[in-house]
Amino acid sequence: MPESKVRPIYQPGASSVEGLPTSFQMFHNTPLVMVKPHWHAQVEVNFIVRGEVHYRMHTHEMTLQAGQMCLFWGGLPHQMDDRSEDAIYAGAHLPLIHFFRLRLPEHVPQQLMQGTTLFTQATDASDDHNFARWNAYARSGDGVKAQHAVNELLLRLERVRFEPFSLLGGSSESVEGAPSEAFDVQSSRTVGKMCDFIAQNFLNDIDSIDIATAADLHPKYAMSIFKRSTGMTLNEYVSLLRLSYAQALLLREDANVLHIAMESGFGSLSAFNKSFRKIAGMSPSDFRRDAGAFPEQRQGWS
Template structure:
């Protein structure tokens, strides 16, 4: 009889803070069911091994593996070694859209693929421990550094060997995930990931998922804890925030490129989520103080 403790996901599995970076370094409990969250999950296996059932494929990570997958798809840690220790984080979409990954890789991740790389080194567990400390420090500068350093580490994956799962035929179901609702929500997430920058509504989504619009809204809300509109808005606003942080485009151009039909709708939604206007958000991000080391040397306009 398996005496290991289990984690019981909440009914909807969605975390309460989808826009905040959350880091962890722990020996996780196995899950009794799949869960969901509106962030990209980063896993680094410090010791042991972990087995996940994803929406359509399975993945086994071993010590030294670095993995990345979209938490908006159902996933389930269903088996692991007794000595498993893993580090990682739940990366908000705004930061995922900032990543300079190959476009096809980013798209495949949003559609349910899992990226795995064994090209890691002894610095990785040390880094994850520091990022965890920084995000829990209460110091905004340290929290921002943790985000920036994690993004740079993820971007380095493109220069090393990695694989995207599944490499073979996808499994028919996820071996115990809800065989009725999971495929529907996966189809909905796939369609929204491909089209959130366009003008879409519940009817478009339902047609893509081959179900009735009311059923699409009911199933999605039940499984993710979010309405379709809330989920689409989260995708659009996260994408817009990423553009505001890195581009010189006007606020109007950012609004249109992110899928909002008007500047007024963009401003209203943006303020509701972030508590400030898009222009104020851009100014705040760009006014954050740099961290100067000694000796300080300016390289490409940045202090190193």
Template sequence: MAKSAYYEPGTNGVERLPTAMTMFHASPLLMRSPHWHAQVEVNFIVRGWAHYKMSGHEVKFRQGELAMFWGGLPHYLDDASEDLIYAGGHLPLVHFFRLRLPTDVQSRLMQGATLVTSDTDAADPVNFARWNQYARSGDPMRAGVAVNELLLRIERIRFGAYSLLSGDSASSGAPGMDHQTSPIVVRICDYIADNFREDIDSADIACAADIHPKYAMNVFKKSTGMTINEYVNLLRLSYAQALLMLDDANVLHVAMESGFGSLSAFNKSFRKIAGMSPSDFRRDVRGHPSMTGNERAPRELSHQ
């Protein structure tokens, strides 16, 4: 499908808010290149269809399907129907690891698999629209209800049929999480969420979680497929990705503001996930034509 405008990482979008629970209900723009964010993404296709290129595989979500994937691996919406409307949310790991899902689902999602289920019903379009309204209402109680109801809806996936689609990046034999490690991962994620822009290391994080550093590293790696340092860097990179969109963005300033101790460390980490330097990313973004008033922009959909 041809569209004249494309999604770009926003300075106040999901990339800028790597530890926030955000929701959406919109007609989205296509993406011209992959992006990443440090949350698990939930998509419910209200109308039409969406085609994503994931890390290691491609997948098409159709009307009435509910899907979930880890946004920390580069991915992008490269094709969609003209009438596409999708709804959902971005779950920080601190919420994701509170979910009561089968351990193979959590571990495989973290390693790049995509969960898709057609076991949905007529209540889902209504609920997703309401959750988005509540989350954006400015009322903390309504927002809390929206988060809790969405998490319960995700947990209900385990009672129906679902598929886990994967490429080379996902392993069906990956170790999972158990009831003892889940609270530990939640404590680790809580501390990182509050401090990822500061000069923290595994010892600081383990101390805050009240466990031995070696045990903290082992538990986190087993549960997420990442080291603690890799996760901290991912949050910093997601935040930096949004800062680089600013017209006056200075790469050194972005590196420091995002929590990297040096420009060389920032360049190395950014190139590893983006496949290019921060300077090239910024130049590439600025080289894209600006949207005009006639171009289709993403819009939130309201329901009375």
């Protein structure tokens, strides 16, 4: 890609995807280059309207060009580290409660959760128009329009199963789309119910028993079906939401690591440090220090 002058750099903020880990958000803009990987508790959809972008994912790298689309799990660290000067991209961040409404081929959701990227170039001119309209609807302040945007986007993503697609990364590299497979609708509804409860209560002191009770399930069954569907335990998912939220708080000028640990739902500083280091590879204090290295170029996004 061409060399560029100083570019705005992406940093998490209180109103960005990290700070709102249970929200549905859409975007249609010029992407901001990231100086370091980030993560969030939503599935991400990217459609390249113009130019190209380069991603460093958890298990692989990829370049996306105009007319190409991808779907990946944002809960694993990823980084858009380069783009062309004319790049425009569109897409969405889907909380798991929306993701599990999708009728994708049976093998796809869990592989996405494990770090693969669903990639397709079977797009057309209607996608350019639709992503712009969905973004306008989602940001309109009209709840009916916003819900319509969600519903149409999910239908568009489901259409992927009828067209050629690839799963990039790990052992799934370049696996072509297969014919329709059985889809366990009841399991997805059950997982969605658990995700809904977690979304409303992740900052509180909740455990697997609370989550199972909210979904009218036995705790062992709830843990089993959630793990089978997402590749994560219930505790890991709750922790991810808290870490996403904390990641945004750490960028505030008055950030205090102990206060953030408690505000994010962690019972102690040691538990927060351990969980944060596991996903970020560094302590919260080091993350905050490194993220402040480019103050003159910072821009949040929402």
